[in-house]
Structures are given as structure tokens and as C-alpha cells.
Amino acid sequence: MFFVFDLDGVLYRENKVIKGAPAAVCRLRELGNKVAFATNNAMLSRADNLKKLNKLGFKASLNEIMASAYAAALYLSGKNTKGRSVFVIGEKGLKQELRKVGFKVFSANGKTPKKTDYVVVGIDRKFTYKALKIARELIEKGAFFAATNKDYTYPGKDGLYPGGGSIVAAVEAATGVKAFLIGKPRPFMLEILLKQEMIKRKETIVVGDRYDTDILFGKNAKVKTVMVLTGVTSKSEAYKYKGKAKPDYIINSVCDLGKLFKLHDRNNN
Numbered sequence: 268m269f270f271v272f273d274l275d276g277v278l279y280r281e282n283k284v285i286k287g288a289p290a291a292v293c294r295l296r297e298l299g300n301k302v303a304f305a306t307n308n309a310m311l312s313r314a315d316n317l318k319k320l321n322k323l324g325f326k327a328s329l330n331e332i333m334a335s336a337y338a339a340a341l342y343l344s345g346k347n348t349k350g351r352s353v354f355v356i357g358e359k360g361l362k363q364e365l366r367k368v369g370f371k372v373f374s375a376n377g378k379t380p381k382k383t384d385y386v387v388v389g390i391d392r393k394f395t396y397k398a399l400k401i402a403r404e405l406i407e408k409g410a411f412f413a414a415t416n417k418d419y420t421y422p423g424k425d426g427l428y429p430g431g432g433s434i435v436a437a438v439e440a441a442t443g444v445k446a447f448l449i450g451k452p453r454p455f456m457l458e459i460l461l462k463q464e465m466i467k468r469k470e471t472i473v474v475g476d477r478y479d480t481d482i483l484f485g486k487n488a489k490v491k492t493v494m495v496l497t498g499v500t501s502k503s504e505a506y507k508y509k510g511k512a513k514p515d516y517i518i519n520s521v522c523d524l525g526k527l528f529k530l531h532d533r534n535n536n
Contacts, residue, residue, distance in 0.1 A: 268528065269466045270295055271457060271485075274306040274316070276422045276476035276498020277521060279323055283424065285497045287522040289324035294525060302331060303460050305473075307416035307450040307480055309336040309389030309431060312360040333460055335415040335450035336361040339387055341459070342449050343413065344368035352380060354405050356398050356434060357389035361415060375401055382408050388438055388446065389415035390431035403441040412442070416450035418480055422498050452483035452512075457490070472528075474521060476500055483512040491515045493524070 270292075272278055278288045296302055304327060306316065313332050320327040339361065343353070348369035355362055355374050362372050365387065373379045375398035386402050406412045417432035435446050449455060461471065471490040475481020476498025485492035494514040496502050505517045518527055 268295075269301045269303070269461075269464060269471045270524070271303045271305050271460060271471065271473045271490075272521070273473075273475035273477070273481045273498075274304055274320075275308060277474055277481075277495055278304075278320075278325065280422050280498070281424045282319075282323075284323050285520055287520065289326075291520075291522045291524060292325055298525070301464060301466065302327075303333065303464070304331055305333045305451070305456050305460065305484070307335045307418050307431070308421065309334065309339070309361045309415035309450075310358045310392075311336070312363045313337040315360055330463065333456040334360070334364075335456070336364045336389065338456045338459070339389075339413060339415050339449045340364040340368045340370075342455060343370070343385060343387070351385070352383040353385040353387055354379060354383045354402060354410065355387050355389075356391050356394060356402055356438070357387065357415070357431075358391055361387065361389045374398070379405075383410050385413060386410045386438070387413050387415065388431070388435050390421075391434060394434050394437075399437055399441055402438050406438070406442045406444055412438070412444050412446050414446035414448050414450070416480070417446070417448055418477070420499065422476075427499065451480040452487055454484060454488035457484060457488040461488075474524070478508060478510065478512040478514075482514045485514075486512055493518060493527070495520050497521075 316332050352371040365372050386405050414435040418430035419432040420427040421430045468490050473485030474493045482492045492514040493516045497520045
């Protein structure tokens with residue numbers, strides 16, 4: 268099987284590991300399953316996500332990680348980056364990924380050209396009115412408006428924090444233009460992982476804590492989905508939900524995956 272995990276709310280909350288999660292992921296690997304990680308969080312580059320996962324005990328590798336900042340760079344670079352410019356509302360990780368593929372990157376903190384090819388919006392914990400004004404002007408002049416993700420909130424150590432989707436919504440309101448979404452629930456990130464790992468959809472399982480992003484991400488890619496109750500969705504919400512993003516399974520945490528799919532060591536059977 269191929270397990271694709273969301274990060275925040277599934278394996279950890281901010282910088283605190285979900286109890287038993289590293290051991291559970293390690294055990295899945297030991298039993299011959301493949302693992303990958305797909306996150307809408309655009310704060311960190313793929314390399315920084317790798318550092319965080321390894322620091323928290325998950326022993327990941329770079330090619331197992333798919334983050335919306337990296338996905339945005341991949342998607343937009345498919346349109347040729349030579350001489351192309353992008354205005355970014357976002358943090359260090361997003362800017363790094365865009366520069367790596369050849370974009371000229373601008374932000375509200377520096378000198379901004381009168382026109383850019385793209386405006387890319389992700390989470391920015393120092394978001395300002397100035398940045399909103401510049402983004403509006405550039406989009407009005409024809410810049411392609413893309414969003415890394417539209418998560419309105421994300422789980423923190425003391426509750427829910429405003430997410431990148433809140434900032435995207437502000438730019439959409441200021442421009443009257445809907446952002447082109449690159450991250451979840453668009454299946455782009457999962458399509459890349461499936462192609463990279465050469466794995467069939469019927470063998471793939473997306474594990475997440477949100478209906479509107481993680482579970483719909485899996486549904487849009489036509490793979491099985493598992494909802495965990497360690498993130499933003501409560502038990503009562505999970506079992507009452509009747510929308511189009513209804514998960515195939517609901518479990519308390521990733522520690523229950525082995526039991527759910529009856530995974531065991533064949534050598535001990």
C-alpha cells in the first residue's frame with residue numbers, strides 16, 4: 268500500500284508530535300508499505316519540511332515530500348520561467364521554491380516592478396495592507412493569480428490560527444478575481460507522487476484531518492481516504508458529515524492504520 272499523509276493535525280500539531288505517530292509510520296514501512304507526505308502548508312520549503320519531519324522522528328527522504336510551495340513552483344515553471352517574475356505574499360519557503368526554478372521573486376518588503384507575470388499567495392504571518400494593495404494592482408494589470416492553498420485555518424498549540432486561505436480570500440475580495448488553486452483539494456500534488464512512485468490508485472490511501480482539503484484531495488484523485496481525529500475535525504463532526512468529501516474510514520489517529528487495514532508481519536503469521 269501507498270500511504271500519503273497530511274502533516275499538521277495528522278502527524279504533529281505545530282511542533283508537538285501526535286502520540287505514537289512516528290512509530291506508526293515506521294511500522295508501516297517495516298511491513299513493506301510506501302509512505303509520502305503532502306502538505307498545504309506553504310511556510311516551509313520541501314527541504315525544511317524534511318528537516319522538521321526528521322527532527323520529530325519520522326525518518327523521511329526528500330522525494331517523499333510534496334508541499335504546496337514546491338507544487339506551486341513546479342506547476343508555474345511548466346509554463347517556462349525564463350525572464351518571468353512573480354510577486355509573492357508568503358514566507359521564506361515559498362520564495363525559496365520559486366527562486367529555485369528560475370523566477371524573479373518580489374515581495375512587499377522590497378522594490379516591486381509595475382508589472383509581474385504572476386501573483387502567488389500563501390500563508391504570510393506578516394501580511395500587510397501594502398502587500399494587498401500591490402497584489403491588487405498587479406492582478407488588475409494582468410498578472411496570473413495563483414494560490415498555494417485555501418485552508419482558512421490551521422491547527423496550532425493553542426487552537427486554530429488563520430491560514431493561507433484567509434489571505435487568498437482578502438486578495439480575491441480586493442480584485443474580484445478567483446485564485447487558481449494549486450494545493451489540495453486539487454489533485455496535482457498526488458498525481459506527481461503517483462507518477463514518481465509508479466503506484467496504482469487502488470493501492471493508495473490519503474490520510475488527513477480536514478474534509479475540504481485532505482479528504483476531497485483523495486476523492487478528486489479517486490483514491491481511498493482516511494480521516495483522523497487528531498486535527499481540526501472533532502469526532503462528532505466526523506460522524507455527522509454527509510457531504511461529497513465523506514471519508515472511506517474514520518479513525519482516532521494514525522496509530523490505528525495497521526489495525527484498520529489488517530497489516531501484519533507475514534513472517535510472524
